[in-house]
Amino acid sequence: MKKDTLLGRSGRDPQQNAGAINTPVYRASTIVFPDIETYASRPSNDYKIPRYGIHGNPTTWALEEAVSKMEGGYNAVAVCSGLAAISAALCAFVTAGDHLLITDSVYGPTRTFCDKRLATFGVEIQYFDPQIGGAISKLIKSNTKAIFCESPGSLTFEMQDITAIAHEAHARNIPVLADTTWGTPYFFRSFDAGVDVSIHAGTKYIVGHSDVMLGVIVTNEKYWLPLRQTVADYGYCSNGDDCYLALRGFRTIGVRMKQQMHNALQVAQWLQQHRLVKRVLYPALESDPGHQLWKRDFQGAASLFSFVLHPVSKPQLAAFVNTLELFGIGSSWGGYESLITVPQISGLRTATTWPNDGPVIRLHIGLEDPEDLIADLERGLAQLNKSN
Ligand SMILES: *Cc1c(COP(=O)(O)O)cnc(C)c1O
Numbered sequence: 197m198k199k200d201t202l203l204g205r206s207g208r209d210p211q212q213n214a215g216a217i218n219t220p221v222y223r224a225s226t227i228v229f230p231d232i233e234t235y236a237s238r239p240s241n242d243y244k245i246p247r248y249g250i251h252g253n254p255t256t257w258a259l260e261e262a263v264s265k266m267e268g269g270y271n272a273v274a275v276c277s278g279l280a281a282i283s284a285a286l287c288a289f290v291t292a293g294d295h296l297l298i299t300d301s302v303y304g305p306t307r308t309f310c311d312k313r314l315a316t317f318g319v320e321i322q323y324f325d326p327q328i329g330g331a332i333s334k335l336i337k338s339n340t341k342a343i344f345c346e347s348p349g350s351l352t353f354e355m356q357d358i359t360a361i362a363h364e365a366h367a368r369n370i371p372v373l374a375d376t377t378w379g380t381p382y383f384f385r386s387f388d389a390g391v392d393v394s395i396h397a398g399t400k401y402i403v404g405h406s407d408v409m410l411g412v413i414v415t416n417e418k419y420w421l422p423l424r425q426t427v428a429d430y431g432y433c434s435n436g437d438d439c440y441l442a443l444r445g446f447r448t449i450g451v452r453m454k455q456q457m458h459n460a461l462q463v464a465q466w467l468q469q470h471r472l473v474k475r476v477l478y479p480a481l482e483s484d485p486g487h488q489l490w491k492r493d494f495q496g497a498a499s500l501f502s503f504v505l506h507p508v509s510k511p512q513l514a515a516f517v518n519t520l521e522l523f524g525i526g527s528s529w530g531g532y533e534s535l536i537t538v539p540q541i542s543g544l545r546t547a548t549t550w551p552n553d554g555p556v557i558r559l560h561i562g563l564e565d566p567e568d569l570i571a572d573l574e575r576g577l578a579q580l581n582k583s584n
Contacts, residue, residue, distance in 0.1 A: 199266060199382065200450050207262030207443055212254075218444070219258035222436040225249035243273070243424050251428065255436035259443040260412070263402065267381035267394060269414035273427050274434035274442070278377060278397025281411025282306050283313070285373055285395050288419075288426035289342040292318030296342055297335055299356060300547040301326040301349025303375055307544065323547040329357040333364040340368070345391075346375040347493075348486060350529075351539045351558060352550070353477040353501060355486025358493065362390025371419055377401075377530075381414070382449045383496040392419050400530025401498065404445035404452055408438045452532070452563065456499035459569070460561040466570045467503050472577050474554055477502040499561040500529045502539075505554040508580060513538065513555055516580035522564060522572040529560035534569055536560075 197205065208219050227246045229235040238247055244257050252260070256274050264272035275281050286309070290296045298310060300323040310321045324335055326349060336343075343365050347356035362372045371392040376384055380401045386394040396402060398410035411434075415423050427433075461480060468476045468483070476483075478501035479490035490497065505513075517525060523536040537558045541550045561569065 202265060203262070203382070203447060203450055206265040207258040207260075218440075219255055221440045222253035222255045224253050224436070241421065243428070250431060250433045252433065253436055255443075256434050256439040259434075259439040259446070262443055262446055263381050263396070263398075263412050264414050267376075267414050268385050268387045269394065270417040271420045271424070272412055272414040273424055274398065274439055275411040275413070275427060275432040276434060276438075277409045278395070278399050278411040279305050279309070280432050281395045281397070281413045282375060283309050284427045284430055284432050285393050285413050285423060286310070286314060286342070286344065287430065288393075288423045289371055289373070290314065290319045291341075293320075293339060294341040295320045295322065295337050295339045296344065297332065297340060298323050298344040299326045299346050299349065300324060300545055301352055301354050302344065302346050303350055303377075304544055306344070306346075306375065325548050326354040326356050328361070330360040330364055332361045336364065336368060336370065340370055342371055342373055344373045344375070346378075348378055348479050348490075350375075350378055350500065351502060351541060351544070351556065353479060353484075353486070355479050355484075355489040357489055358386075358389045358391060362392075366390070378498045378500060379494055380449065380453065380498065382453055383494050383498070385495075386414075387416055389493050392416050393423060397530075398442055399528065401449055401453060402446050402530075403442045404449060404530060404532065405441075406528065406531035406533065408441045408445075410434060410438055410442050453496060453498065455563060456561055457497050459563070459566040460497070460499035460501060460559075462566040463559065463561055463569050463573070464501055464503075467573070470577060472505055472508075472580065474504045474506050474552065477504065477556075498530075500558070501561075502556050502558040504552045504556055507554045509584060512580045512583045515583040516576045517557075519576040519579040520572050522569055523559065531560075532563045534560060534562040534564055 260272040365372050373393040374391045376386050376394045377397040394414045396412045398412045464476050464478045467473050479486040480497035523534045
């Protein structure tokens, strides 16, 4: 089946659900059993049978199946947020005395979790240049237990050669974990690229409508049980209502992402030729240094990218952002609406130095007409120019 067909077919079974197309919302904490023998013999390693609310229900399994099949994984588990998915996945692989390698471009709260939590538990954290590729072998030590990638990084958009990193990792039996929120299960076949554990902030494109917090971890067969058991040990879970909404959003991820990519490219190309813009950071652009890697590994691009302005004053930057009418000022992305943030990069780097002195502006491009978005940005940049 082609992926657009699969998107509509997986994660549902009408004949099990009174003919309803969609798996209904199950709300359940307690699960009761017909007799004591069945209760006593419930298998503890099977996380797709009714046991207790924390282990899921048919609605959460429907979402997990749909995401896992799209991505080409073995199995998946949904948890309450993207960050919970990241922390649980990391804790499945590292413990006191272990060494963990992480890309320097990683999502800020992932860095905080590692520096503030894992480090105090005795895990040795080392950040690496996102462009390291196969040279990761030089950083691998005898106690390296996991390598964590994020490609492209969600603020600065450096592409990573995950295949080259995975090649070195797998030769030493080290799992590759990756935050694949930008690629999504629709545009990035992470397991083909060599990822073992793929982590999504479902909150973004999978949910797609800015209303649900969710994380999804997809793994290959080798790492499924250790990962799933860790999630259970931490008590992380999701619920039927959120997973129902997420699966409803996921059904349209293909049309949304294709349209949003088209819109984003138009906005990015327009920005690229603007005289106040120094660089656009978007691997989908031919001029981007990560373009070839992106073309090799991805079937499309998320509509999230950044651009670097030539140095401007704080009031000038504020005049630009505050003039915009169609871009909400806010974190998050992956919904149908456009957003803008002005992230501070310098404090988020330890293995590399960020070479640009002008501000980095991150845009999420929604489903609005790109001509309106460009006109809005044009007004904003004109206002910047007028202030000082
Ligand atoms: C938002 C985000 C997360 C965390 O997801 P939450 O659901 O907000 O916890 C993780 N990684 C990336 C790249 C993100 O953008």
